[in-house]
Amino acid sequence: MHTQLADAVRTIPDFPEPGIQFKDITPILADARLLRAAVNGLAAEWQSEGITKVIGIESRGFILGAMLADELNAGFIPVRKQGKLPFTTVRESYELEYGTDTIEMHIDAVSESDRVLIHDDVIATGGTAAATHRLTEFAGASVVGFSFLIELAFLDGRSRLPEGSHVHSLLSY
Ligand code: AMP
Numbered sequence: 128m129h130t131q132l133a134d135a136v137r138t139i140p141d142f143p144e145p146g147i148q149f150k151d152i153t154p155i156l157a158d159a160r161l162l163r164a165a166v167n168g169l170a171a172e173w174q175s176e177g178i179t180k181v182i183g184i185e186s187r188g189f190i191l192g193a194m195l196a197d198e199l200n201a202g203f204i205p206v207r208k209q210g211k212l213p214f215t216t217v218r219e220s221y222e223l224e225y226g227t228d229t230i231e232m233h234i235d236a237v238s239e240s241d242r243v244l245i246h247d248d249v250i251a252t253g254g255t256a257a258a259t260h261r262l263t264e265f266a267g268a269s270v271v272g273f274s275f276l277i278e279l280a281f282l283d284g285r286s287r288l289p290e291g292s293h294v295h296s297l298l299s300y
Contacts (some may be wrong), residue, residue: 128168150248181244184206199244216231219258238267250284250285256284257288
């Protein structure tokens with residue numbers, strides 16, 4: 128099943144800009160059996176960790192993140208780009224290759240008793256996941272680990288996450 132999942136990921140060269148090999152997960156999402164296998168594979172790593180909230184990163188992290196939360200009997204929290212969330216937010220900025228980006232979370236989304244899992248579809252440079260970690264800890268909750276469907280291992284994004292972090296990715300390139 129692992130091979131079938133890997134085979135279903137579609138690599139689109141030069142999207143959204145030249146030089147990027149975009150990992151398109153929509154063929155997995157569109158296939159009921161592969162979708163179920165992806166969610167089961169992601170959830171298996173965290174079943175005994177007492178996760179209370181799964182944070183999904185905008186926007187592709189919302190899809191499997193919400194399904195993962197359901198599978199783990201946890202709540203789901205969206206982390207969004209600046210200006211999208213309606214209530215009071217906490218925010219964090221991080222460096223991109225050119226310029227900076229800002230993400231936000233509702234101020235009351237997590238509490239000190241929460242055990243949080245951070246999810247995104249792809250970890251590339253790790254900048255977004257690292258900023259989400261800072262945001263979550265700032266909001267007072269503990270981060271138990273990071274979950275990704277796909278890790279672009281050649282970019283070594285995990286080295287940008289806090290040392291000793293529990294990082295799980297189902298597929299690695
Ligand atoms: P990062 O460089 O790890 O901060 O990634 C930034 C965001 O862009 C994450 O939400 C990733 O899901 C997405 N992303 C980065 N590179 C790719 C790629 N090659 N294919 C698909 N999504 C990507």
